[in-house]
Amino acid sequence: MCASCDSSSKLLPATTKMARISFVRVNYLFLTWLTVLVGSWVFYVQYSAYTELCRGHECKNAICDKYRRGIIDGSACSSLCDKETLYMGRCLSTLPNNQVYTGSWGDHDGIIHCKLGEVVHYELGEEPEPRRETPVFDKPTRGTSVEKFKEMVFNHLKSKLGEHANLASLVSQILSVADGNRDGRVSLPEARSTWALLQMDEVLLGLLLQDRGHTPRLIGYCGDLYMTERVPYGPLYGLSLPWPLVSWVPSGLQRSMDQWFTPSWPRKAKISMGLLELVEDIFHGTYGSFLICDLTAAHFGYTDRHELRLTNTQAVVSEEEFRRTMRALKCETDADCIYGADCHTSCDLSERRCREEPFRPNLAKSCEALKDYLLRGAPSEMREELERQLYACMALKGNAGQMNMEHSLILNNLKALLWKQISHTKDS
Template sequence: MVTFLCDQARISFVRVKYLFLTWLTVLVGSWVLYVQYSAYTELCRGHECKNAICDQYRKGIIDGSACSSLCDKDTLYMSRCLSTLPNNQVYTGSWGDHDGIIRCRLGEVVHYELGEEPEPRREAPVFDKPTRGTSVEKFREMVFNHLKSKLGEQANLASLVSQILSVADGNKDGRVSLPEARSTWALLQMDEVLLGLLLQDRGHTPRLLGYCGDLYMTERVPYGPLYGLSLPWPLVSWVPNGVQRTMDQWFTPSWPRKAKISMGLLELVEDIFHGTYGSFLICDLAAEHFGYTDRHELRLTNARAVVPEDEFRRAMRVLKCETDADCVYGVDCQTSCDVSEKRCREEPVRPNLAKACGTLKDYLLRGAPSGLREELERQLYACMALRGNAGQMNMEHSLILNNLKALLWRQISHTKDS
């Protein structure tokens, strides 16, 4: 009898234990789901974005090449949410035969403390420019002055304005209507759109497929980031940098294909160094801002990382400092501090090429052919040592860039990857 009672007590204890564990699992799981759902609904507001844009379109305030498909025909739609900020909506999307990335700006989400009176959500700017009665010539002048303020005095601004007005004619009827002009003006206020248009002619950025208001769709880059592996954000802080770099290398293409992708980055650097519309600086050369196509052609997927050198110099000119650490723009652009004046100098410390070679060093050296590795390593380190304020920098920059491109091209010119 005693043994029987002990067995019954043990069984009851096991049941209670499993019941408790089941309850705890359900509780924790429900909490995780709630947190994830709350984060998702906070970040992913695509329906709000579409409703706001289509409301403006149906009122005749805005128009564009994608408006009818988005709002009337429902042939352009958003799929997976990629947003990391609630007011900057990013989705994968499709439009007929095109797969792409859809981006849209929304008003900021206001966070409240417990007990505070809720305030209305801050709305995005309205589409109020150009105003009714503005002629095409006046709009052309507005665009020209805007570009001049962004890029500085450039000889080719008039041709760039014509290119933008061609994009603004969404229905291709040979004229730019007021709603189309308002959409175009809204897009031009976003630096990433403007710089994307500048760079897509040379194939460096994804092509603009269509727009409606400040919602726009670009072609999708099938492979990215550069290393092919992007850890979920909760894991990034837990995985040591050394382990992460090793894991990154497992997900890269074969070496000849990496060489072709690297050539694309070097050509991007070459094209924005004293290019058609002035010089630009890449102020965040993280591998996740780059991807590549099926043909292993590099694409810059985050044009916000690029800034006109004129704009950079203006920003540095007014920046006060105590040390060099105070003179930083973005992530990778830095000048030195003039301690006597307590002002940042305008000249960038490292040129784009030096930063690009730093990004490519591990990428290219791993798996490099044995007969090439020593020379490649020597050239990459010489490239990384470039300084923006050094004498004869332009000549040295061109020499190192050409040598590095020639070295890579000799290795892949006879392969199918070329």
């Protein structure tokens, strides 16, 4: 009996061990199953988002169909649709109706933009509704003379920018771009493509600013598809995370990573000089004043020579259009008078209307965006003065007295301080 007890007591640990092994296996299988399930779900969500956002083949088919029917033409049409030497590469789209891709055209690397109709969502089991068509390119109409087309362009520019003496020269510049095949004349299909491009404010503003080197150069177009040169480094500072990771990385960690991945300080100073020069050129410039209404670092990049480029001209609006928009806005508080992310005015409570005067000028917002960028790693002998000037710049208000003089003084002092520090370096 005792021997039997001893035998059973020896078997118990083995049974327990087997039970533990079985439990571990069950846990392992469950975790494996859970990992596969979650991974499949994440893959499905990301793939569904990708297929909705990235529809370059639809964009190309829609454009080339209109080109082959003789409705549109442009400098890139033949390469895109006939020779197939213009390629769409990696998808950069963040909106389904605004297709953005890296592109290659001969020796040029660029960014391709194309508009598409909105994606129509429908419930499972329902018949899908037809997707909204892209613009029909019906203007100018057949029989329109070149002089009439010039008048159309002039009036469009006037409505966007206001009355300026230099609009006629801008019209000539645009007609030069419209002559895509360089035969000395603008055909009706070329005029339709150009007119469609001019309806997009980002293209118009890109043409205005590219002469001073502030925006990527327009390489070619076909209909409302267009290609600009690629800015090799962006955003302004920091690491550009792939879009699936952006929502997973905490904002605090992203800000820290922004500071880790920056050029050397002299190069940051040169890039900052480019932003200050952009602000200077659009403040009472050739075609009036413009406001930068979103100074997010993602909207700026820089070249191999550390020259700043504004990569998203949708962040810029003419002061004429800004004032017109504000006049039409009803308000209860100042919070109702916002345009974009960074442009706002105050609310006139007596009339319940937004005032037209922007509250902060471009320079103040630019200095705020550059503060951490410039102060981190700044030479010790100039850090205190640089900080003082940046805070004086950030304090500028749009309705301050002697605004023009104060604006110019602060801008020139800041540029002089930066130039003094980097003028003797190879980065200058």
